[in-house]
Amino acid sequence: MNRTRNSAAGAAPSGWTPFRLAEGAPAARTLPTRPDLGPRWLELASLPLLLVLWQVSAAIAQSRFLPGPALVASEIWTLAREGTLVGDFAATLARALAGFVLAMGIGTALGIALGRTVWADRLFAPWVVVGLNIPAIVVGMICYISLGLTDFALILAVVINKVPLVTTMMREGVRALSADHDELAATFRMPRARYLRLILVPQLMPYLLAAARAGLSLVWKMVLVFEVLGSDGGVGFRVGLYFQLFDMQGILAYTCCFVAVILALEYGVLRPIEGRVLRWRKDRT
Amino acid sequence: MAQGPDLILRIDRLDPGGGGRPLFQGLRLQVPPGQVVALIGPSGVGKTTLLRVLSGAERRWQGEVKVGGLPAAEAPVPGYVFQDARLLPWLSAEDNLRAVAPGLSSDRIAELLREVGLSGQETAWPHALSGGMQRRLALARALSVHPRLLLLDEPFVSLDRAMVRDLQTLFLKVFSDFEPTVVMVSHDPEDAARMADRAIVLNGRPARIVADVTLPGRRGLRSAQDIARLAADLAEAGAPADAAT
Numbered sequence: 001m002n003r004t005r006n007s008a009a010g011a012a013p014s015g016w017t018p019f020r021l022a023e024g025a026p027a028a029r030t031l032p033t034r035p036d037l038g039p040r041w042l043e044l045a046s047l048p049l050l051l052v053l054w055q056v057s058a059a060i061a062q063s064r065f066l067p068g069p070a071l072v073a074s075e076i077w078t079l080a081r082e083g084t085l086v087g088d089f090a091a092t093l094a095r096a097l098a099g100f101v102l103a104m105g106i107g108t109a110l111g112i113a114l115g116r117t118v119w120a121d122r123l124f125a126p127w128v129v130v131g132l133n134i135p136a137i138v139v140g141m142i143c144y145i146s147l148g149l150t151d152f153a154l155i156l157a158v159v160i161n162k163v164p165l166v167t168t169m170m171r172e173g174v175r176a177l178s179a180d181h182d183e184l185a186a187t188f189r190m191p192r193a194r195y196l197r198l199i200l201v202p203q204l205m206p207y208l209l210a211a212a213r214a215g216l217s218l219v220w221k222m223v224l225v226f227e228v229l230g231s232d233g234g235v236g237f238r239v240g241l242y243f244q245l246f247d248m249q250g251i252l253a254y255t256c257c258f259v260a261v262i263l264a265l266e267y268g269v270l271r272p273i274e275g276r277v278l279r280w281r282k283d284r285t
Numbered sequence: 286m287a288q289g290p291d292l293i294l295r296i297d298r299l300d301p302g303g304g305g306r307p308l309f310q311g312l313r314l315q316v317p318p319g320q321v322v323a324l325i326g327p328s329g330v331g332k333t334t335l336l337r338v339l340s341g342a343e344r345r346w347q348g349e350v351k352v353g354g355l356p357a358a359e360a361p362v363p364g365y366v367f368q369d370a371r372l373l374p375w376l377s378a379e380d381n382l383r384a385v386a387p388g389l390s391s392d393r394i395a396e397l398l399r400e401v402g403l404s405g406q407e408t409a410w411p412h413a414l415s416g417g418m419q420r421r422l423a424l425a426r427a428l429s430v431h432p433r434l435l436l437l438d439e440p441f442v443s444l445d446r447a448m449v450r451d452l453q454t455l456f457l458k459v460f461s462d463f464e465p466t467v468v469m470v471s472h473d474p475e476d477a478a479r480m481a482d483r484a485i486v487l488n489g490r491p492a493r494i495v496a497d498v499t500l501p502g503r504r505g506l507r508s509a510q511d512i513a514r515l516a517a518d519l520a521e522a523g524a525p526a527d528a529a530t
Contacts, residue, residue: 180371186342187365188385188430198384202375280375280410 047263067249075253084238085257092234093261095151096223099158100216107163107215108208111170121171128171131164140226149230158222165218166211173207205277213270220262291466292316292352292434296338299331299346308334309346310491316483321460321467321504323477325519326487332470333368335487336436339468340365352434364432364465368439370419372411378422379407386429397425400462401455417448421455428463435465441476453480457505478515480504486523496522 051069058068067075079085114121114128140157147153181203185195227236228243235254242250294314300307308331316322324332337343338350341358352360362385372381379394389397391407398404401421403414411419420440427435440456441449457480460467471477477484482504486496500507500515507515 180367180369181373183342184367184371184373187337187340187363189341189362190385194384194387198373198376202373280377280412 065246065248067252071249072252072256075249076257079250079253085254088233088235088238088254089257089261092223092227092236095154095158095227095234096219099155099162099223100212100219102155103159103162103215103219104166104208104212106159107166107211108170110163110167111172112174112204114167115171115174115177128164128167131160132168134161136161136222137225137229140222140229144226144230149232154223154226154231157226158219161222162215162219166215169207169211169214170204173204176207177203202277209270209274209277213266216265216270217262220258224258290315291318291320292339292468293349294335294339295349296346297348299334299338299343299348307491310493312348312492312494314485314494316466316468318466319464320483321469321481323481323484324468324470324487325472325474325477325484326492326523328472330487330489331492332472332487333438336365336438336468336470339363339434340436361433362430363434363436364427364430366420366423366427366435366437366440368442370411370416370423372419372422372426374411376411377407378403378409378411378414381411381422382426382429385426389429394429397429398422400428400459401425416444417451420444420448420452424455424459428459432463432465435459435463435467437467437469439470439472441471441473454505456480460504474516474519475512477519478512479507484515484519486519488523498522 055068055070058066076085110124114124136157139160140154143153143157143160147156177200181199185199190199223234224236224239227234228240229236231237235258239251239254242248242254292315294312294316296309296312298307299309299312312335324335326332334343338346339352339357340363341360344358350357352363373384376384378398379391382394382397383389394407395404398406401424403418403421403425406414406418406422411422414422424440437456441452444452453476460480467481469476469481474484478500481500484496484498484500485494486498487493488495496519498519502511
């Protein structure tokens with residue numbers, strides 16, 4: 001090892017013959033320090049490429065069932081000026097946010113409890129499996145029939161559907177907690193609050209973020225479905241109306257806005273949080 | 286002039302599994318202040334468990350353990366260096382020190398890092414440090430609590446020989462500079478012969494002290510021949526024979 005260093009520095013000790021590769025032997029390769037993610041422009045070009053493909057498809061199809069991006073954009077502008085777009089999105093966002101926050105809170109608490117307590121996990125794990133596998137639409141119907149077509153029923157249905165997923169992910173996070181770090185905390189007699197802040201939460205954070213990301217997309221979709229099923233406002237409700245009128249332009253206008261909100265949340269909220277919280281990881285530095 | 290013992294260990298019974306054959310029974314040990322004691326013995330004899338008892342983290346035992354006159358669990362937090370560096374990977378080097386000693390000033394952190402040869406590494410993530418540097422940081426963390434008692438659990442395991450020599454020199458300097466009472470676990474009698482004032486050899490189940498030797502000469506200044514001879518003697522006294530070779 002020292003020999004290699006000396007050789008690299010160009011100061012070989014006397015009487016020492018440096019190693020030489022045989023003719024034609026492949027040169028040693030340096031292992032990359034981080035995976036090659038490809039050029040950044042690929043990510044930036046991704047959505048414009050989708051728009052181009054959409055425009056080309058619309059131009060070829062020449063059908064009112066596949067309006068191009070320009071037509072959809074003008075529809076969005078009209079809806080925004082009328083005020084329905086903002087009102088519908090506000091209603092849907094409020095429901096999704098309430099469902100998301102409640103489901104994350106309850107699911108995290110249950111996941112930690114099941115991960116920490118063997119008997120509780122034995123008793124309730126089958127419930128979680130049942131919860132994971134009941135179709136969301138069935139839960140929505142049951143809640144609407146039992147509680148009426150109310151926001152409370154809608155949010156409850158979202159929470160019931162989402163909690164098992166968060167519980168499962170957080171339970172896995174708790175199971176993966178390092179006993180070594182617990183021992184470190186015990187040895188240095190860390191107070192409970194410091195243990196939670198410096199040892200427990202950082203270990204659970206990747207699982208929490210994964211649950212949040214998976215949960216957010218799930219919550220959005222469920223809220224929309226339940227709004228179609230029974231609601232007097234919101235994106236799902238409006239898309240349901242457009243469906244009855246076979247108005248593809250209106251459906252796509254709402255869908256595009258919906259996608260824009262999701263992308264804003266992903267790149268404006270989730271990724272910055274993830275980047276900050278997980279900045280210590282080897283693959284990010 | 287005569288000082289009382291800094292560490293009093295009297296374990297009547299310790300049975301971590303519960304109801305089985307105890308790990309320790311009737312173990313007695315006294316250590317004066319500033320002494321460096323090496324605990325050696327075969328794997329599984331209970332060396333690490335004994336350190337946990339001394340740190341106050343292990344409580345399933347009967348008897349009496351006092352550090353500086355106080356029960357172990359109530360005594361000031363000891364410095365502890367684990368077998369692995371056991372750093373918190375999501376905290377920078379300085380925050381790893383603050384995790385166990387929240388009141389540390391930036392100046393004190395810089396001083397501790399300088400002491401262990403990590404000057405300027407305050408903001409480094411643990412994964413960016415080499416294995417040897419991580420052990421140094423673990424030592425700085427142990428020192429950050431101003432330990433009266435420093436517990437070292439095989440601090441040189443899984444390191445190459447050159448790194449072990451480097452770290453041993455550093456530890457010896459720390460022993461002289463900070464003068465803590467040290468209990469160092471090792472499976473290698475050579476570590477004891479090089480670094481300790483006293484070696485205690487454990488063996489059997491329940492474990493008992495099969496040798497308690499005050500090592501001649503000053504720690505860190507013994508010749509290679511003396512170290513080899515002492516290590517052989519300790520190995521013969523009950524340490525694992527393969528570790529002495």
